[in-house]
Amino acid sequence: MLGLDRNGRRKSDLITALRVLWLFSERMPAQCRLDWDFPWAGRTAKEVVGAPAGTERENKTPRIADDTMEALLAWVLVMIEEAGPDIRDAWHEYHQLEAGRHHSQTRCTGTREERLRVYLSYCRKMGVPQGVNAS
Template sequence: MTQQAAAFSDHLIGDNPLALTNRPVRPDADASRLSRFDDDRWDLTPGIFEDHSTKTSLNFEVFPVRWRVAVKEYFWLLINDETIRPLPAARLDKRLSLRTISFASAPLARVLAWAEEHGIISLNELSPARLDLMLADIAVLDLSNGRKGMMVSETRRLWAYREVVPEILRMPEPQPWLGELTRDLFAEAPKRPGNRTPRIRDETLVPLISWAMRFVDDLSTDITTSFHEYRLLLQQEDRFRPPGVGRGTPGGTRQERLKRVLDHFRRDGTKLPGRTLPDGTREIRWQHLGRLTYTLGVFTPSTTET
């Protein structure tokens, strides 16, 4: 670590500054509750001015203990240092947003966990050969290509800060992976168009097909017939009848038509159209009875049937 970086590190650890020291804070933020360097979790939400923004924070407990203080110094720099240090080949001419910084936590934690597992005590040990080994291990992780790429990107971002980070995080001079594009590093195959939905298991698919066939063979005729009859009944109402088509009415008086419908219900052992209420009484659907008897507008819901 340079002498300047060492002095800076002593300042952070000794003075316990605000996590958002050099960031504007919302006027409604409680100054007494703003996160400080020593906290294990930094709440970045007071520095995000978008309305209805979700809570954004950094949880340092996800990092291996031996790396944790150094990582906090690094993230404090990402938040507060005004010097722009873009990723190699990146077109960035402004500071990182707090939300972007929060997204860097998980991939960097995975990188440092890998270093811990391989007995690396300082990132200065990340030689090209070890970087290639790390890349090979990243490639076989059960993660999306996007998350794998973020691990590579955050490794490169850490390299871009090598002059100011603590010694334990300071990577060697050569640029990681010689600046190759992430998609070239992983040799991603071109994406094939098509259905990528996982296949339904046979024990689920076979009963579904069986019920679909039964629906078509056994049930659909009754359903479509009833629906066709219902559409004809609806045409008694002006709003459902095609323009220029008059209302068709079967022969007989209203009383005769009502008697025919009631006789039909009695013969089939069915109840008047309606619903049974919680107290056991039956509420008659007079409008539908009016459709069946072609007497819409005559019946009124004045009684219930028990």
């Protein structure tokens, strides 16, 4: 690849593609595996071809540690399972209020502010916390 008649950026892209193939070789059929040691260990593709390092498009943010990522993903699942339904219901109710189709607004017409006041009054009368589906 280094001897190809291509610019440094293109050579760098080709080396990156080769590196990806090598990294996934364990998951490939035996006849498709690259049977040599990891090429250019510790060097970026741009360093290998001598191309200018970095462009505006590259992500140079350090990877998140595996332990941190696992904890974050576990927390996301808790949030989706525990808070997700409430958020979904509130979003649905918000759209009903905005459109004037919420069940508490059947006798209410007027501006958004007027409809919201009627809804809040209804919630207070019914003992329903605002934002929780009253049905």
